[in-house]
Amino acid sequence: RVASTGSGIIDMNEFAGSLAAKPTANVGLNFAGTVLNGAHGEPMRNLLEAGQQSIWVTSDIGYDNGSASDGAFGLADFGYGLGLEGGATARFAFGGLYTDQDIDAGGNFINKGFYIAPEVTLPVAGNVYATVGGYYAPGKLSITRGYLNGGIMDYSHGEADLDTWGAKLRFDWLNAFTANDWNFTPYTSLTYAHSKLDAYTETGGGFPASFNSTSDHSTVVRAGIDGVHALNNDIRLLARAEAAYRFENETA
Numbered sequence: 001r002v003a004s005t006g007s008g009i010i011d012m013n014e015f016a017g018s019l020a021a022k023p024t025a026n027v028g029l030n031f032a033g034t035v036l037n038g039a040h041g042e043p044m045r046n047l048l049e050a051g052q053q054s055i056w057v058t059s060d061i062g063y064d065n066g067s068a069s070d071g072a073f074g075l076a077d078f079g080y081g082l083g084l085e086g087g088a089t090a091r092f093a094f095g096g097l098y099t100d101q102d103i104d105a106g107g108n109f110i111n112k113g114f115y116i117a118p119e120v121t122l123p124v125a126g127n128v129y130a131t132v133g134g135y136y137a138p139g140k141l142s143i144t145r146g147y148l149n150g151g152i153m154d155y156s157h158g159e160a161d162l163d164t165w166g167a168k169l170r171f172d173w174l175n176a177f178t179a180n181d182w183n184f185t186p187y188t189s190l191t192y193a194h195s196k197l198d199a200y201t202e203t204g205g206g207f208p209a210s211f212n213s214t215s216d217h218s219t220v221v222r223a224g225i226d227g228v229h230a231l232n233n234d235i236r237l238l239a240r241a242e243a244a245y246r247f248e249n250e251t252a
Helices: 012-020 026-037
Strands: 053-065 069-083 089-103 107-125 128-149 152-173 177-179 182-197 214-230 236-246
Touching: 012 128, 026 069, 026 089, 026 107, 026 128, 026 152, 026 182, 026 214, 053 089, 069 107, 089 128, 107 152
Parallel strands: none
Antiparallel strands: 053 069, 069 089, 089 107, 107 128, 128 152, 152 182, 177 182, 182 214, 214 236
């Protein structure tokens, strides 16, 4: 709803467009998918023998050109792994995330927060491994909504908590076959993520508004194949081909 403060002249279609273009809880789902399935989510790269330990630093940066906004995003984490008895490997990652995107209708939004991502990989049979992982990311979404007020660009600002959690189940068939000195590992995974954006009321501008809390979720199945080629003892080439399907037809 439109707040009681503020004044001006605005075209109703312009106003409705600015409301529709504001970011939603889907922002959190995008980060969850990147952490659970991106460079951070490759369990076969870090299998450990019992008692072995490892640490790592991983980052993902990119540019998101969506239907209503575009801008850069980045995330980075520090991880620790420990080899367990029976061929299992436990891992724990802690990191931060950030994105600053321009809204096509005017204004911008900034999402920043941190996340934790624990997971464990277990041998199933032969070279087949199962990985169970989780993800939790509390953060803030700061939104500056732009619109034309009397023909002049005006802005209203709001901020709300954005909390996201997710889980994944993945199966890998490690080094199932070899071709031309490449080792290939087929895999499949199922991930679920849920994100909630709290209610908030804007301030400033001629037409500030109040918004109810919103939630969104995604259920995605993936199937693909990883390829690894060792150039020498220190350098490897990595390749991946993947197909993904999201079960939900629409987002909130």
